[in-house]
Amino acid sequence: xxxxxxxxxxxxxxxxxxxxxxxxxxxxxxxxxxxxxxxxxxxxxxxxxxxxxxxxxxxxxxxxxxxxxxxxxxxxxxxxxxxxxxxxxxxxxxxxxxxxxxxxxxxxxxxxxxxxxxxxxxxxxxxxxxxxxxxxxxxxxxxxxxxxxxxxxxxxxxxxxxxxxxxxxxxxxxxxxxxxxxxxxxxxxxxxxxxxxxxxxxxxxxxxxxxxxxxxxxxxxxxxxxxxxxxxxxxxxxxxxxxxxxxxxxxxxxxxxxxxxxxxxxxxxxxxxxx
Amino acid sequence: xxxxxxxxxxxxxxxxxxxxxxxxxxxxxxxxxxxxxxxxxxxxxxxxxxxxxxxxxxxxxxxxxxxxxxxxxxxxxxxxxxxxxxxxxxxxxxxxxxxxxxxxxxxxxxxxxxxxxxxxxxxxxxxxxxxxxxxxxxxxxxxxxxxxxxxxxxxxxxxxxxxxxxxxxxxxxxxxxxxxxxxxxxxxxxxxxxxxxxxxxxxxxxxxxxxxxxxxxxxxxxxxxxxxxxxxxxxxxxxxxxxxxxxxxxxxxxxxxxxxxxxxxxxxxxxxxxxxxxxxxxxxxxxxxxxxxxxxxxxxxxxxxxxxxxxxxxxxxxxxxxxxxxxxxxxxxxxxxxxxxxxxxxxxxxxxxx
Numbered sequence: 001x002x003x004x005x006x007x008x009x010x011x012x013x014x015x016x017x018x019x020x021x022x023x024x025x026x027x028x029x030x031x032x033x034x035x036x037x038x039x040x041x042x043x044x045x046x047x048x049x050x051x052x053x054x055x056x057x058x059x060x061x062x063x064x065x066x067x068x069x070x071x072x073x074x075x076x077x078x079x080x081x082x083x084x085x086x087x088x089x090x091x092x093x094x095x096x097x098x099x100x101x102x103x104x105x106x107x108x109x110x111x112x113x114x115x116x117x118x119x120x121x122x123x124x125x126x127x128x129x130x131x132x133x134x135x136x137x138x139x140x141x142x143x144x145x146x147x148x149x150x151x152x153x154x155x156x157x158x159x160x161x162x163x164x165x166x167x168x169x170x171x172x173x174x175x176x177x178x179x180x181x182x183x184x185x186x187x188x189x190x191x192x193x194x195x196x197x198x199x200x201x202x203x204x205x206x207x208x209x210x211x212x213x214x215x216x217x218x219x220x221x222x223x224x225x226x227x228x229x230x231x232x233x234x235x236x237x238x239x240x241x242x243x244x245x246x247x248x249x250x251x252x253x254x255x256x257x258x259x260x261x262x263x264x265x266x267x268x269x270x271x272x273x274x275x
Numbered sequence: 276x277x278x279x280x281x282x283x284x285x286x287x288x289x290x291x292x293x294x295x296x297x298x299x300x301x302x303x304x305x306x307x308x309x310x311x312x313x314x315x316x317x318x319x320x321x322x323x324x325x326x327x328x329x330x331x332x333x334x335x336x337x338x339x340x341x342x343x344x345x346x347x348x349x350x351x352x353x354x355x356x357x358x359x360x361x362x363x364x365x366x367x368x369x370x371x372x373x374x375x376x377x378x379x380x381x382x383x384x385x386x387x388x389x390x391x392x393x394x395x396x397x398x399x400x401x402x403x404x405x406x407x408x409x410x411x412x413x414x415x416x417x418x419x420x421x422x423x424x425x426x427x428x429x430x431x432x433x434x435x436x437x438x439x440x441x442x443x444x445x446x447x448x449x450x451x452x453x454x455x456x457x458x459x460x461x462x463x464x465x466x467x468x469x470x471x472x473x474x475x476x477x478x479x480x481x482x483x484x485x486x487x488x489x490x491x492x493x494x495x496x497x498x499x500x501x502x503x504x505x506x507x508x509x510x511x512x513x514x515x516x517x518x519x520x521x522x523x524x525x526x527x528x529x530x531x532x533x534x535x536x537x538x539x540x541x542x543x544x545x546x547x548x549x550x551x552x553x554x555x556x557x558x559x560x561x562x563x564x565x566x567x568x569x570x571x572x573x574x575x576x577x578x579x580x581x582x583x584x585x586x587x588x589x590x591x592x593x594x595x596x597x598x599x600x601x602x603x604x605x606x607x608x609x610x611x612x613x614x615x616x617x618x619x620x621x622x623x624x625x626x627x628x629x
Contacts, residue, residue: 046476049345061482067471069344070484072367075337078329082341082349083471085325086299090473108337111330 012036014045025225055097074105077112102138116173126215134220169245172260175207207256289314291423295430298324299349301338307446308380336364346470352378366405370485374433380449383608391608392446397585419453514562522551528579539616566593
């Protein structure tokens with residue numbers, strides 16, 4: 001027994017050792033772990049404030065070891081904005097679902113992004129309101145059956161789903177926007193990298209970032225966890241393609257400021273204050 | 276000795292808030308409080324503070340929620356329609372025991388209403404700005420000096436009791452200019468060990484939260500919070516009496532209408548009516564104790580307000596049926612006159628005398 005055991009995997013330090021209330025097969029657990037791994041990797045747990053508004057993750061304050069704020073439905077970006085303004089040295093993230101981020105909080109989402117607030121938004125898109133029992137979400141797919149679209153989402157009356165990354169990537173304040181998922185080990189690793197990059201960009205002051213995680217809701221979709229991932233791969237990923245939608249650094253700019261000025265190169269007043 | 280300066284009420288609010296240690300202001304444009312935001316937008320960048328013009332009143336109050344969670348002294352201001360939007364966030368602040376200062380420079384309502392001064396948000400301020408059982412301390416200044424003094428005090432009381440505090444003014448007070456001595460720059464702000472500012476590995480994590488799914492637990496928290504409210508009702512009532520000691524006819528009026536009522540009282544006394552003015556400065560807690568002290572010599576009460584009659588409810592509760600309570604007011608942005616007030620007082624005298 002002299003040989004030393006090598007730890008290859010363990011619960012991240014900043015993920016509290018408690019049982020969560022999430023349903024079996026819910027990807028929230030994976031994403032929580034990834035957020036905590038990223039926090040730990042940066043050694044930031046003691047300097048992180050998370051904001052979880054209304055939705056299935058409303059009780060995330062019991063799971064994340066960093067300081068936590070529960071916010072009103074949709075208002076996490078506004079809360080996170082102020083938390084970051086008070087302590088710019090802290091890592092600040094919001095953790096929001098699709099109804100929260102893209103419906104009731106769309107105004108806060110868009111304006112926090114366009115202000116280029118140095119915060120990270122972790123966005124769980126599972127195309128349904130989970131906590132309230134499976135109503136149609138702003139990201140529910142056309143013809144998707146939910147409690148409030150019992151005949152399938154009728155786009156002639158309920159309109160079309162919102163593609164959040166595509167919408168936000170046009171805003172000058174966005175430093176990084178990526179869409180990932182967590183259905184396979186490969187995708188989990190990609191998701192982890194995206195979250196790490198978002199946190200890193202924030203601490204480097206590059207601007208707003210969002211990581212959209214295409215997710216599932218086995219309970220409210222009425223499927224097994226594996227069946228839900230199959231449905232997600234078949235229907236959601238074609239509608240919400242994975243990938244990086246904006247990365248100012250990859251585009252050759254240090255931050256949103258230089259990228260925005262370059263985009264408005266023909267506008268003299270927009271060049272003021274930028275080297 | 277601080278020097279006297281001539282300022283608009285809205286500017287005095289802003290200047291005194293900064294001196295109270297407020298470094299985070301979040302607002303959304305609305306008449307008639309715009310000078311306040313304009314002052315903050317000029318001042319904050321120069322003193323390392325934050326002025327942020329939010330995308331909406333909802334965002335602004337939730338930024339106050341966030342800044343307060345992070346341990347800062349934070350404020351928002353608006354006028355009536357905008358305050359309605361802030362109701363959600365204020366309820367969350369109350370539920371999460373967060374301090375913060377909310378300024379309402381009232382205008383006519385309901386709906387979009389008018390932009391002229393009113394006191395139509397008395398019920399909203401003292402009863403139900405948001406959902407759920409909660410209270411706010413509500414200050415009602417009646418001079419530009421008091422605008423400065425009470426916003427300054429509001430920050431201390433918000434921190435002391437960990438609750439939202441409202442300063443209820445109106446377009447008249449916000450727009451008028453008067454000499455004011457600004458309070459000194461506040462040093463040594465209170466520690467906030469509960470704030471979510473990063474635990475630095477030195478304490479367990481702090482949580483700011485208004486969710487409590489266990490009904491018995493939530494009730495227990497409410498009972499605890501109401502003990503704090505009881506303490507406030509016992510110790511924080513403020514009012515001012517004018518010619519009140521022997522008054523048989525007591526006018527009760529706050530804010531701008533108290534200034535008008537005061538003129539009516541002077542005139543009434545000149546005409547031989549033993550009138551007096553009781554001016555609530557805290558609308559919640561309502562100065563019940565001061566009202567009760569007048570009951571023995573008072574024959575009747577007249578509530579004078581710039582609305583259709585709201586504070587009269589609280590006067591009636593305080594008087595508890597022992598004396599008649601009448602109402603005189605103008606609403607929708609109209610302002611009562613001293614003459615109109617005196618006429619209403621004389622009518623009351625006649626009615627009670629019969």
